Amino acid sequence: MNAVLDVQAVRYRLPGDGRFIIDGVSFSVAGGETLVLLGRSGSGKTTTLRLINRLLEPTGGEVRVAGEDAATQDLTRLRRRIGYVIQEIGLFPHMTVEENVSLLPRLEHWPTDRAEMRVRELLQLVGLEPDGFARRYPHQLSGGQRQRVGVARALAIDPPLLLLDEPFGALDPVTRAELQREFRTLAGRLGKALVFVTHDVREALLLGARIALLERGRLIFLGTPSEFRASTMPQVREFLDSAA
Amino acid sequence: MSLFDFYRHHLGELLLLSRQHIGLVAVSTGVAVFAGLPLGVLVARRPAWRRPVLGLTNIVQTVPSLALFGLLIPVFGIGAWTAITALVLYALLPIVRNTYAGISGVDPAVREAGRGMGMSDGELLRLVELPLAAGVILAGVRVAVVVSVGIATIAAAIGAGGLGVYIFRGVATVDDTLILAGALPAAVLALLADGLLGLAERRLVWRPR
Numbered sequence: 001m002n003a004v005l006d007v008q009a010v011r012y013r014l015p016g017d018g019r020f021i022i023d024g025v026s027f028s029v030a031g032g033e034t035l036v037l038l039g040r041s042g043s044g045k046t047t048t049l050r051l052i053n054r055l056l057e058p059t060g061g062e063v064r065v066a067g068e069d070a071a072t073q074d075l076t077r078l079r080r081r082i083g084y085v086i087q088e089i090g091l092f093p094h095m096t097v098e099e100n101v102s103l104l105p106r107l108e109h110w111p112t113d114r115a116e117m118r119v120r121e122l123l124q125l126v127g128l129e130p131d132g133f134a135r136r137y138p139h140q141l142s143g144g145q146r147q148r149v150g151v152a153r154a155l156a157i158d159p160p161l162l163l164l165d166e167p168f169g170a171l172d173p174v175t176r177a178e179l180q181r182e183f184r185t186l187a188g189r190l191g192k193a194l195v196f197v198t199h200d201v202r203e204a205l206l207l208g209a210r211i212a213l214l215e216r217g218r219l220i221f222l223g224t225p226s227e228f229r230a231s232t233m234p235q236v237r238e239f240l241d242s243a244a
Numbered sequence: 245m246s247l248f249d250f251y252r253h254h255l256g257e258l259l260l261l262s263r264q265h266i267g268l269v270a271v272s273t274g275v276a277v278f279a280g281l282p283l284g285v286l287v288a289r290r291p292a293w294r295r296p297v298l299g300l301t302n303i304v305q306t307v308p309s310l311a312l313f314g315l316l317i318p319v320f321g322i323g324a325w326t327a328i329t330a331l332v333l334y335a336l337l338p339i340v341r342n343t344y345a346g347i348s349g350v351d352p353a354v355r356e357a358g359r360g361m362g363m364s365d366g367e368l369l370r371l372v373e374l375p376l377a378a379g380v381i382l383a384g385v386r387v388a389v390v391v392s393v394g395i396a397t398i399a400a401a402i403g404a405g406g407l408g409v410y411i412f413r414g415v416a417t418v419d420d421t422l423i424l425a426g427a428l429p430a431a432v433l434a435l436l437a438d439g440l441l442g443l444a445e446r447r448l449v450w451r452p453r
Contacts, residue, residue, distance in 0.1 A: 053360055079362030090357030094375050094450035107367060154361070163360075 003028035003064075004160045004193035005052065010061035012051055012217075022047055022217045024061070029193040031160065036208030037197045038239065044217040045197040049163045052195070053082045066160050080104060083154030083162040083192075087170050090150055091138040097123070097149050098134040104156045122152040127182060144175040151186075161193045168203070180206055201239040205229070213239070250425050262429055264405035268324065268396045269437070272331030273389050280336050281381070284343020285369065298344070301337040309334070309395045313402045327396070327404035334395055335388035342384025346377025379449040386441045393434040397426065407433075 005028060012022040022044050029035045037045045050056040052063055054070060063070040070078055084090075091100050098119050105115040120130040126148040138146055147167055154162055168176045168183075184207055187194055198204055204211050205225045213221035213228075213236060221228065221236055228236060251258055287297050304312070312330045320326040350373050358368045374381075400408030410426030413419070 050360075055356070055360055076362045076364055079360060082362075084357065084360035086353065086357055086360070090353055092354060092358070092372055093351075094372075103363075103371070104361060107363070 002030065002067075004031050004066055005029040005195065006062075006064040007048075007052065008062045008064075010048070010051055010058045010063060012047060012056060012059050020059070020217055022051060022058075025214070025217070025219045026061075027212050027219065027222055029161070029195060031193050032188075032191045033209045034187050034194040034196055034207055036204040036211045037195060037214060038199070038201060038204040038208075038211055039214035040199060042216075043214040045199075045214055046165055047217075048214065049165055049195065049197055052161075052163060053079050053084060080108070080157060081159045081161065083156075083159045085147075085150045085154045085162065085164040085167045087166055091146055091153070093138050096135050096137055097128075097141070100138070100149060101153045101156055103153070108157055118156060119152075122155055123149075125155070125186070126152045128152070142175070143171050144179055147171065147179060151183075155190070159192070162190075162195070164194065164196045166197055166199070169198075183207060201243045205243075245421055247421050247424055247428070250421055254425075258425075258429065261405060261407050261409055261426075262433070264324075265393070265396055265407045265430065265433065268327055268331060268399055268404060268406055269389060269392045269433075272328045272396075273335055273385070273392055275328070275332045276335035276339055276388060277385060279332070280339030280384075281343055283336070284340045284381070285347065287340065287344045288347040294344075298341060301333075301340055304333045305337045309398045310401060313398060317402060322403045324399075324404045326402055327399035327406075331392050331395060331399070335392055338384040338387040338391070339381070342380050342387075343377065346380030346384075347373050349380065350376045375450060379445065382441065382445045382449060386438060386445070389437045389441060390434050393430060393437060397430050 007028065008026050010022060010025050011020050013020045025044075025048060027035060037048060039045045047056065051058045052065075052070070054063075054075060058071070065073075065078065065081060092103070095103070098116075101119045101122055102115045105118055110118070119134065123130040123133060128145065128148055133141070133145070133149075138149070141149065150167065151164075154164075168179050171179065180203060187207070196204075196207055198207075205228065208225060210222065210224055211228045212219055215235055221231060221233055223231070229240065231237070283297055287294050307315075309330065312333065313326060316326045316329055320329055354372065354376070355368065358372050363371070396406050397408030397411055399406050400412050407426040407430045411423050411430075414422030414424075414426065
């Protein structure tokens with residue numbers, strides 16, 4: 001199995017601070033696989049994601065994306081190979097849905113008709129009718145619709161790796177469940193490596209092929225949902241009990 | 245002599261002075277925008293520059309206009325260039341400050357999303373930050389223009405022409421009609437410029453809804 005993302009012993013500490021916020025985290029994600037980073041607030045989930053697309057520079061360790069060392073790659077090139085979805089605020093408010101989704105294709109100098117076709121294709125993929133939604137602005141959409149656009153935008157130039165930072169965190173429970181189900185189906189069809197951050201253990205069990213549990217910057221558990229359920233580790237039990 | 249009669253006899257002069265006045269304001273605002281936008285971006289990007297740049301433009305703002313015109317005469321001599329330099333210095337503060345405020349007012353999550361998806365700093369500025377800050381920046385330009393129309397009347401004192409010529413002549417001869425002859429069209433100019441920029445703002449600037 002060829003890993004799209006390979007994180008090896010990555011550490012991170014704030015400049016001038018002795019304490020490591022991320023301490024020796026290692027995991028790899030293959031194409032078509034969803035790895036869920038689970039943990040409480042402040043456990044280092046988001047920081048780990050940001051170390052992958054180098055919004056933060058790792059203090060130590062190595063990140064490889066599609067076999068190449070991320071640290072030596074051109075930043076723009078690296079990030080364009082990594083789709084990035086954050087909570088709903090990430091859409092550009094002054095751009096229509098179409099402009100948001102076609103932004104990277106345009107920056108990559110795709111011909112206009114190819115970019116337009118890509119937008120239609122992606123909107124359909126995430127369950128939005130292109131004719132009805134392409135011209136709308138983010139504020140004219142519901143939270144769930146905005147999140148779909150966010151996923152479509154992250155997929156625009158077909159990156160092999162997608163990072164999702166609590167993408168469904170701000171949604172109501174019904175919409176959330178609906179998007180989770182659709183996401184599961186979509187993830188299976190895409191064949192991309194996905195890293196999904198959440199603090200919701202039910203979401204982790206539903207979406208993850210594997211679950212990585214973070215606590216205070218350390219990876220304390222890595223395994224499949226059934227291994228997670230069977231684990232006797234107290235921190236895992238705490239999470240499972242919270243969902244029961 | 246009534247104001248109406250005065251204008252009837254001096255129409256050509258009124259037009260010439262108005263043209264000079266508009267010229268002073270247009271050229272100085274243009275230069276201030278060209279210099280102020282990059283300065284505002286610099287200040288937003290490099291916190292270390294914030295205090296010196298904003299401080300300096302602030303200090304300029306506190307110098308009385310007549311004094312600033314006078315102080316610049318030894319450098320640029322008498323005439324339009326001295327006036328334009330002073331007007332640029334006055335217009336700089338609202339433009340730099342609003343550019344800075346507009347850019348730093350952009351939601352950090354939006355900036356983060358842009359950077360995370362692989363936009364370069366320039367792309368982020370051009371496609372996201374400046375468009376989102378445009379309303380605030382244009383408001384600064386509006387303030388600069390309206391203030392410049394007023395201050396440009398003082399330019400007449402150093403031989404730069406403009407509608408201030410009537411005002412100074414009126415003050416010297418204690419002639420209210422003459423003062424009004426300059427002040428009135430200056431006020432109209434200010435309102436007109438403000439209205440036009442307001443229109444431009446509505447057409448150019450993105451706004452929710």
